[in-house]
Amino acid sequence: MAFIALGINHKTASVDVRERVAFTPEQLVEALQQLCRITPSREAAILSTCNRSELYLEQDHPSTDEVLAWLAGYHNLRLEELRACAYVHQDDDAVRHMMRVASGLDSMVLGEPQILGQMKSAYAVAREAGTVGPLLGRLFQATFSTAKTVRTDTAIGENPVSVAFAAVSLAKQIFSDLHRSQALLIGAGETITLVARHLHEQGVKRIVVANRTLERASILAEEFGAHAVLLADMPQELVNSDIVISSTASQLPILGKGAVERALKQRRHKPIFMVDIAVPRDIEPEVGELDDVYLYTVDDLHEVVAENLKSRQGAAQAAEELVGAGVEDFMQRLRELAAVDVLRAYRQQAERLRDEEVAKAQRLLQNGTSAEEVMAQLARGLTNKLLHAPSVQLKKLSADGRFDALVVAQELFALDEGSDKRSQ
Template sequence: MHVLSVGLNHSTAPLAVRERAAVGAEHLEDALADIARREHIAEATLLSTCNRTELYCRVDQRGISAATNWLCDFHQLQRNEVEPYLYAFPDQQAVRHAFRVAAGLDSMILGEPQILGQMKSAFAKAHRGGHTGKVLNRLFQTTFSVAKEVRSTTTIGAQSVSVAATAVTLARQIFSDLSKQTVLLVGAGETIELVCRHLYAQGVRNLIVANRSAARAENLIAEFGAQAISLDELSTRLPDADIVISSTASTLPILGKGAFETALKSRRKRAMLVVDLAIPRDVEEQVGDLKNVYLYTVDDLQQVVSENLQARQAAALDAEKIVDSQTHQFMQWFENLQAVPTLTELRDHTSELTESELAQARRRLRAGEDAEVVLQHFAHALSRKFMHNPTESLRQNQDQDFLAATRELFGLPPIDKN
């Protein structure tokens, strides 16, 4: 039995590869059900965000190959297309990786808190679907506890450098006074809500939210006074926008080069900042070729975050110590868990031997034999049976490590080599 984490992220794979490996929320249940049908994978949780797609699972010896094959098969990818970008962390490495991800230590933006909520959501969906068990339940409960400890005892989250905050920082660098700009937000999910919050804090009041679900956009209208429009109205309102920030779950681009060309004509060439936070991308790559359009993707944002990272780097050292300590504790539990079947069988075997000798001793006592003689025979016979298998194993295996392990198992002092 092993714990395994297989996946790719912003550090190992370019945006084009991450797009192809992403699993949208609408496909998550199907993906988990497909994983459950695979041999060698017993428990599974799937985390897919704009920066990573990772499968956490409990597997047998052939689990790494099974998990990697699933990732390729589900997305209809050739293994050689994905394998150069994949990592596979077994056991202690997998546990440590999960803790680091939840704490924001493995994020594009060090210490960003959004990943913890995404991990909680991923685990909740897997748990509700019956895809987790004793090992992953314990792993993720501990993961969330570690993230909480890191947040509460270090300063890693003291300065906001989340993707949403970084997008707003970028806008502030291009437009010195954001309060005078009109911002068009495409989508109404958690990322856009965070962007809204940061923009509002910077004095932005001209907010337009385009989304498929009017109900979801209503929340942003109520809290931030935004105007809500449908996605069908995007092209007509695009010329009004100085800043466009998009983050939807669409599998295809929803903003093309032609729409921006038309918008620029209406704007008389006034510059537009476009920040595409979606995976797969919401904005066609060719939009970046247009004069007076400044297009940034999630990969580009890494260049903007250096201002607040130095303080977080120092805090990350403290966070890593917490992660290492908790990883050690979890692995102790996991290794003990793996010993349970052996311990159970050993106890059953010992009980069976004891009951057999006790039954014989009772018969002899009922027959009137001397109790002292019966007890001595019982003790000798039981000792002989207990020691038979260990004695035979020691006779057949003279390896020094095996001998040392046996002495430790039976509480004997180490051999004095002097």
């Protein structure tokens, strides 16, 4: 049995590579089933966000080459290119990595809370796909429990630091007065919801939400007094928008250089601040070449994020200690589970021997043997049978020079070497 965490993230791979390795929600179930069918993985889950794509696996024996080959093949990447930016954690390290990720300790924004929800979604999808069993299931539950403890017992999540918050902070640096700005938000997911909340708190009065479905955009818009439109209406909204922040699950760019160029002409080259949080990217990179456009991707937010993280650094050490305790507790419980099958088999054997001796005792009683003698024979017979197999095996191991086994037996049967001497 081996746990494996394998993947890439914002520390090891550029946004270009990350968007090529990202899984869409529609791909996940089929990908998980294929992963378990083609590789030696008995259980599997996939976490895919804008900053990471990770596979969580349970295998009989660690076998990562086939998994890497599958991941590269699935996304049409060269294996060497993927191997250069991929990391692999096994067993204790894999458990620690999952707990650190869920606690926000491995995020670009230290302590960001969205990752825990994303990991819970990954677990739910894996359950739907039928690729999570008892072992990986226990690991996920332990991971969620540890992440909850980190959130409750440390200050790592107290201050509003997230990619969404960083984007709004950057907008404040470019526009001195956000009250007079109009913001166009593309998408209606969790990240855009956070962006809308931060913009609303900063006093932005005019917010437009553009989404593929008007219903979802309308729900978000209603919460913040915004206006909902379809993606097809974006060109008109661009003309009046000073801030554009995008985060969708689209596989292709939805905002091109031409549309932005036309909007700039109508704006008489009044600047537009753009943040593309999506992976794959929503805004064509060439848009950043235009004058009067300030285009940032998630990788460009590092400086803003670093500045906002200072208040959380002190809590990180305490969080790491809680994660360490979570890893130790889970691995101990896992080791205890490993003994369950052996204990069950040993108990079944003992109960079978007991039943045999009880049946023999009942026959003796029926034949008129005294109860005292039957009890003595029952005790003697049961003792001999229970000790027979261990005695034979210990003698054999001792003859083979396996004196370590004798030490283990001494501990297993809780034997005190001095007990016989004291009783003499």
